[in-house]
Amino acid sequence: TIDNDIKIIDYSFGFNSAVQAAVKAIDSGNVEANCADYGIGLVKVMGRDVGHIAAHASLASRDVSICLVPEFSFDINGEKGLIRYVFDELLKKKHHCVIVVAEGAALGVKDEKLVNEGEDPRKVDIGLFLTVSYTHLTLPTKAQVQISVVAVSLKKK
Numbered sequence: 434t435i436d437n438d439i440k441i442i443d444y445s446f447g448f449n450s451a452v453q454a455a456v457k458a459i460d461s462g463n464v465e466a467n468c469a470d471y472g473i474g475l476v477k478v479m480g481r482d483v484g485h486i487a488a489h490a491s492l493a494s495r496d497v498s499i500c501l502v503p504e505f506s507f508d509i510n511g512e513k514g515l516i517r518y519v520f521d522e523l524l525k526k527k528h529h530c531v532i533v534v535a536e537g538a539a540l541g542v543k544d545e546k547l548v549n550e551g552e553d554p555r556k557v558d559i560g561l562f563l564t565v566s567y568t569h570l571t572l573p574t575k576a577q578v579q580i581s582v583v584a585v586s587l588k589k590k
Contacts, residue, residue, distance in 0.1 A: 435447040435448060435451050435479065435486075436448070436451075436479065436480055436481070436482065436483050436485055436486060448485070448486070448489075451478075451479060451486050451585070452486055452489045452490050452493060454585050455476070455478045455479075455486055455487070455489075455490030455533075455585050456490050456493050456494050458476050458478070458490075458583045458584070458585045459474075459476050459490055459491070459494040459496055459497060459531060459533060459583075460494065460496070461474075461476075461583050462474025462475065462476040462496075462531050462581060462583045463494075463496035463531050465581030465583070466529040466530060466531055466581065467529050469529070469579040469581075470528055470579075471524050471528055471529070471577070471578050471579060472528070472529045472530075472578075472579045472580075472581065473519070473524075473529070473530055473531075473532060473567055473578060473579070473580045473581070474529075474530070474531040474532070474581050474583065475532050475534065475560055475563060475564060475580055475581065475582045475583070476531065476532070476533045476534065476582075476583045476584075476585070477534050477536065477560040477582065477583070477584045477585065478490060478533060478534070478535055478536070478585045479535070479536055479585060480502065480503065480535030480536050480537055481503075481535075481536045481537040481555045482503060482537055482555065483502070483503060483504065483535075483537075484500070484501075484502020484503055484504055484535035484537070484538070486535065487500050487501070487502050487533050487534070487535040487538075488500060488502055490533065491533050494531075496531050497531050497532075497533050498519075498523055498527075498530035498531050498532060499515070499518075499519070499530065499531075499532045499533070500532075500533045501515075501532065501533070501534045501535065501538040501541065501559070502535045502537075502538060502541070503535060503537035503538055503539075503540040503541055503555070504541070505541050506541040506542070506543045507541050507542065507543065508542075508543050508544040509542055509544055509545050509562075509563075509566065510544055510545065511544060514544065515563075516566055516567065519532070519567070524578065532563070534559055534560050534563070536555065536559075537554075537555040538559045539554045539555065539557035539559040539562075540554050540555060542554075542559070545562075547559070547562060560582055560584075564580050564582060567580055
Protein backbone atom coordinates (compact mmCIF):
# COMPACT_ATOMS: atom_id res chain seq x y z
CA THR A 434 0.00 0.00 0.00
CA ILE A 435 1.23 3.47 -0.84
CA ASP A 436 -0.87 5.15 1.87
CA ASN A 437 1.58 4.30 4.66
CA ASP A 438 -1.19 2.67 6.68
CA ILE A 439 0.70 -0.41 7.86
CA LYS A 440 1.49 0.05 11.53
CA ILE A 441 4.57 -2.18 11.77
CA ILE A 442 6.70 -0.24 9.28
CA ASP A 443 7.88 3.38 9.26
CA TYR A 444 7.19 4.14 5.59
CA SER A 445 5.64 2.00 2.89
CA PHE A 446 7.07 1.73 -0.63
CA GLY A 447 6.09 4.70 -2.73
CA PHE A 448 4.91 6.86 0.16
CA ASN A 449 7.66 9.46 -0.22
CA SER A 450 7.10 9.62 -3.98
CA ALA A 451 3.37 10.10 -3.44
CA VAL A 452 4.03 12.93 -0.96
CA GLN A 453 6.44 14.60 -3.39
CA ALA A 454 3.86 14.40 -6.19
CA ALA A 455 1.22 15.84 -3.86
CA VAL A 456 3.49 18.75 -2.89
CA LYS A 457 3.93 19.58 -6.59
CA ALA A 458 0.16 19.46 -7.03
CA ILE A 459 -0.28 21.76 -4.02
CA ASP A 460 2.15 24.21 -5.59
CA SER A 461 0.07 24.16 -8.77
CA GLY A 462 -3.15 24.63 -6.81
CA ASN A 463 -1.62 27.57 -4.97
CA VAL A 464 -0.57 29.26 -8.22
CA GLU A 465 -4.07 28.77 -9.64
CA ALA A 466 -5.71 30.14 -6.48
CA ASN A 467 -3.43 33.17 -6.34
CA CYS A 468 -4.02 34.04 -9.99
CA ALA A 469 -7.74 34.62 -9.42
CA ASP A 470 -9.65 36.94 -7.14
CA TYR A 471 -11.39 34.70 -4.64
CA GLY A 472 -9.57 31.66 -5.95
CA ILE A 473 -9.69 28.24 -4.36
CA GLY A 474 -7.09 25.62 -5.21
CA LEU A 475 -8.67 22.24 -4.43
CA VAL A 476 -6.04 19.50 -4.45
CA LYS A 477 -7.27 15.90 -4.36
CA VAL A 478 -4.73 13.31 -3.21
CA MET A 479 -4.74 9.58 -2.57
CA GLY A 480 -5.86 8.23 0.76
CA ARG A 481 -9.13 6.34 0.76
CA ASP A 482 -8.82 5.05 4.34
CA VAL A 483 -6.12 7.28 5.84
CA GLY A 484 -4.93 10.80 5.14
CA HIS A 485 -1.21 10.34 5.65
CA ILE A 486 -0.26 11.52 2.16
CA ALA A 487 -2.51 14.59 2.46
CA ALA A 488 -1.20 15.42 5.94
CA HIS A 489 2.49 14.98 5.09
CA ALA A 490 2.18 16.94 1.84
CA SER A 491 0.28 19.72 3.61
CA LEU A 492 3.01 19.99 6.22
CA ALA A 493 5.73 19.94 3.55
CA SER A 494 4.04 22.80 1.70
CA ARG A 495 3.68 26.26 3.19
CA ASP A 496 0.62 27.06 1.11
CA VAL A 497 -2.16 24.84 2.50
CA SER A 498 -5.03 26.55 4.29
CA ILE A 499 -7.10 23.42 5.06
CA CYS A 500 -6.35 19.69 4.96
CA LEU A 501 -9.28 17.25 5.04
CA VAL A 502 -8.55 13.64 5.97
CA PRO A 503 -10.79 10.65 6.79
CA GLU A 504 -9.53 10.41 10.37
CA PHE A 505 -11.11 13.69 11.52
CA SER A 506 -14.75 14.68 11.38
CA PHE A 507 -15.97 18.08 10.22
CA ASP A 508 -19.13 19.95 9.28
CA ILE A 509 -19.56 21.31 5.78
CA ASN A 510 -22.44 23.69 6.44
CA GLY A 511 -23.51 25.70 9.46
CA GLU A 512 -22.00 28.47 11.54
CA LYS A 513 -18.80 26.52 12.25
CA GLY A 514 -18.77 24.61 8.98
CA LEU A 515 -16.07 24.40 6.35
CA ILE A 516 -17.88 26.56 3.78
CA ARG A 517 -18.46 29.38 6.27
CA TYR A 518 -14.84 29.24 7.47
CA VAL A 519 -13.42 29.38 3.95
CA PHE A 520 -15.74 32.23 3.01
CA ASP A 521 -15.39 34.39 6.14
CA GLU A 522 -11.82 33.70 7.21
CA LEU A 523 -9.96 32.96 4.00
CA LEU A 524 -11.66 34.37 0.92
CA LYS A 525 -12.78 37.66 2.45
CA LYS A 526 -9.40 38.31 4.11
CA LYS A 527 -6.80 36.65 1.88
CA HIS A 528 -8.84 36.38 -1.36
CA HIS A 529 -7.55 32.86 -1.95
CA CYS A 530 -7.00 29.50 -0.25
CA VAL A 531 -5.67 26.01 -0.91
CA ILE A 532 -7.63 22.99 0.32
CA VAL A 533 -6.04 19.53 0.29
CA VAL A 534 -8.57 16.69 0.30
CA ALA A 535 -7.76 13.00 0.79
CA GLU A 536 -9.92 10.62 -1.27
CA GLY A 537 -11.71 9.27 1.77
CA ALA A 538 -12.37 12.62 3.45
CA ALA A 539 -16.12 12.03 3.02
CA LEU A 540 -15.83 9.60 5.94
CA GLY A 541 -15.34 12.61 8.22
CA VAL A 542 -18.37 14.64 7.10
CA LYS A 543 -20.81 14.97 10.00
CA ASP A 544 -23.62 17.19 8.80
CA GLU A 545 -24.30 16.13 5.22
CA LYS A 546 -25.71 12.91 3.89
CA LEU A 547 -23.35 12.29 1.00
CA VAL A 548 -24.31 8.69 0.32
CA ASN A 549 -27.45 6.61 0.27
CA GLU A 550 -28.06 3.83 2.78
CA GLY A 551 -25.62 0.97 2.24
CA GLU A 552 -23.21 2.91 0.00
CA ASP A 553 -19.54 3.31 0.83
CA PRO A 554 -18.72 6.96 1.70
CA ARG A 555 -15.10 6.40 0.62
CA LYS A 556 -16.32 6.32 -2.98
CA VAL A 557 -17.85 9.81 -2.80
CA ASP A 558 -15.95 12.46 -4.73
CA ILE A 559 -15.76 15.01 -1.91
CA GLY A 560 -13.83 17.35 -4.19
CA LEU A 561 -16.72 17.53 -6.64
CA PHE A 562 -19.18 18.06 -3.77
CA LEU A 563 -17.10 20.96 -2.39
CA THR A 564 -16.68 22.46 -5.85
CA VAL A 565 -20.44 22.61 -6.33
CA SER A 566 -20.91 24.00 -2.79
CA TYR A 567 -18.42 26.84 -3.27
CA THR A 568 -19.79 27.97 -6.61
CA HIS A 569 -23.00 29.11 -4.86
CA LEU A 570 -21.28 31.54 -2.47
CA THR A 571 -22.25 35.20 -2.60
CA LEU A 572 -19.20 37.41 -2.37
CA PRO A 573 -19.09 41.03 -1.17
CA THR A 574 -18.38 42.19 -4.72
CA LYS A 575 -19.72 40.90 -8.01
CA ALA A 576 -16.71 38.62 -8.32
CA GLN A 577 -17.23 34.87 -8.40
CA VAL A 578 -15.39 32.14 -6.57
CA GLN A 579 -13.02 30.47 -9.01
CA ILE A 580 -12.09 26.90 -8.22
CA SER A 581 -9.17 25.03 -9.73
CA VAL A 582 -9.12 21.29 -9.08
CA VAL A 583 -5.77 19.51 -9.16
CA ALA A 584 -5.75 15.72 -8.81
CA VAL A 585 -2.60 13.79 -8.00
CA SER A 586 -1.85 10.76 -10.13
CA LEU A 587 1.24 8.57 -10.09
CA LYS A 588 0.46 6.79 -13.36
CA LYS A 589 3.38 6.29 -15.72
CA LYS A 590 3.11 8.03 -19.06
